[in-house]
Amino acid sequence: MSEKHSPLAQFEIKTLLPIEIGDADISFTNSSLFMVIALVGVSLFLIMGMRKHALVPGRWQSMAELCYEFVAGVIRDTVGNEGRRYFPFVFTLFMFVLFGNMLGMVPYSFTFTSHIAVTFAMAMAVFVGVTVLGFVKHGVRFFTIFAPPGVPVAMWPLLIPIEIISYLSRPISLSVRLFANMLAGHTLLKVFAGFVPALGAIGVLPLAFVAALSGLEMVIAFLQAYVFTILTCLYINDALHLH
Amino acid sequence: MPQLEQISTYLSQVVWLVLTFGALYFIMWKSALPRIANVLQERQERIEDDLQKAESVKKEAETVLAAYEAAMAKTRDEAHSIMRASAEAFAEQAAQRQDELSARFATEAAAAESRIADARRQALADLRGVAGDLALAAAQKLVDVDVSKGDADAAVAQAMPSASGGQA
Numbered sequence: 001m002s003e004k005h006s007p008l009a010q011f012e013i014k015t016l017l018p019i020e021i022g023d024a025d026i027s028f029t030n031s032s033l034f035m036v037i038a039l040v041g042v043s044l045f046l047i048m049g050m051r052k053h054a055l056v057p058g059r060w061q062s063m064a065e066l067c068y069e070f071v072a073g074v075i076r077d078t079v080g081n082e083g084r085r086y087f088p089f090v091f092t093l094f095m096f097v098l099f100g101n102m103l104g105m106v107p108y109s110f111t112f113t114s115h116i117a118v119t120f121a122m123a124m125a126v127f128v129g130v131t132v133l134g135f136v137k138h139g140v141r142f143f144t145i146f147a148p149p150g151v152p153v154a155m156w157p158l159l160i161p162i163e164i165i166s167y168l169s170r171p172i173s174l175s176v177r178l179f180a181n182m183l184a185g186h187t188l189l190k191v192f193a194g195f196v197p198a199l200g201a202i203g204v205l206p207l208a209f210v211a212a213l214s215g216l217e218m219v220i221a222f223l224q225a226y227v228f229t230i231l232t233c234l235y236i237n238d239a240l241h242l243h
Numbered sequence: 244m245p246q247l248e249q250i251s252t253y254l255s256q257v258v259w260l261v262l263t264f265g266a267l268y269f270i271m272w273k274s275a276l277p278r279i280a281n282v283l284q285e286r287q288e289r290i291e292d293d294l295q296k297a298e299s300v301k302k303e304a305e306t307v308l309a310a311y312e313a314a315m316a317k318t319r320d321e322a323h324s325i326m327r328a329s330a331e332a333f334a335e336q337a338a339q340r341q342d343e344l345s346a347r348f349a350t351e352a353a354a355a356e357s358r359i360a361d362a363r364r365q366a367l368a369d370l371r372g373v374a375g376d377l378a379l380a381a382a383q384k385l386v387d388v389d390v391s392k393g394d395a396d397a398a399v400a401q402a403m404p405s406a407s408g409g410q411a
Contacts, residue, residue, distance in 0.1 A: 047274060092268040
């Protein structure tokens with residue numbers, strides 16, 4: 001099996017348009033291309049969907065409104081009314097990750113959310129943003145987030161380091177969860193798809209499995225976008241309310 | 244694994260992530276979300292407006308119904324009072340007529356009684372005269388005694404004292 005047909009070859013980043021500023025390589029790659037497709041796709045989906053501005057929505061407008069109300073519901077349930085200020089960011093995050101994951105389900109496409117660099121950058125942005133928000137909102141009192149209320153002082157030496165580690169590992173868990181799900185799902189699909197031509201007539205079995213797995217991957221694509229979003233909301237809630 | 248091997252592409256990935264995410268954020272914030280929010284708000288207002296309208300129409304219908312029922316009740320009361328008044332008027336009239344009739348009957352009965360009494364007196368008076376003449380004639384025929392008319396009348400008056408009183 002040549003390197004080209006390795007199950008991991010689909011994750012390879014290929015430069016489409018080399019761009020260099022000084023020593024920095026910021027080439028337009030297949031990853032960048034699918035980010036732009038996601039950007040255009042989300043914008044068209046929402047803006048064209050709302051074009052008719054109908055009082056009684058059609059199918060397309062219903063879907064656009066559904067996305068809006070879904071994210072609004074997540075924020076309302078986790079953060080409450082104060083979360084409205086962060087709605088545009090959370091909504092953008094959800095739609096961007098969702099479209100990134102879903103675009104990856106198209107054969108021969110590229111899944112930019114399957115790269116740790118992308119997911120970690122997003123997770124770090126959330127982490128830093130939430131931490132700054134907490135300090136702006138509460139000042140030094142934000143450190144009390146590491147000492148949950150109702151815990152005896154004797155437990156503090158044990159609990160506070162654990163809380164600090166869990167807080168610092170947030171961006172890692174957030175980014176690795178998305179990255180690993182996308183990586184594993186797509187690799188598995190590719191491996192089983194490879195069995196189809198190799199097994200000849202019996203290849204129908206792995207084909208059926210790939211079809212079923214594609215359905216599961218669709219669910220995971222949505223679920224991981226949802227998880228990323230709801231965790232972001234929970235972190236915002238922690239920063240606003242300190243538990 | 245390209246994710247961990249192609250470290251030289253990290254910068255490009257992050258730069259394009261920031262660019263596309265930022266652009267998407269801007270588009271969502273300025274254009275897409277306000278559009279959706281507008282439509283949702285309009286719909287919400289429209290629904291509330293319609294509900295309010297329905298509520299006011301319902302209230303109106305209820306007041307109309309109440310007015311109708313009040314008018315009906317009033318009319319019914321009026322009809323009752325008219326019926327009662329006319330029944331009373333009829334009863335009064337009937338009683339009055341009855342009184343008048345009985346009064347007339349009473350006067351007529353009294354007149355008839357007085358006429359009867361007169362006739363009786365007359366009859367009694369006539370009877371006394373006839374009795375005197377009869378006694379006279381009988382005395383002449385039977386004993387052939389000429390009795391004067393005055394004596395005969397005196398004898399009759401003595402025999403029938405009640406007849407001269409005029410009372411039956």
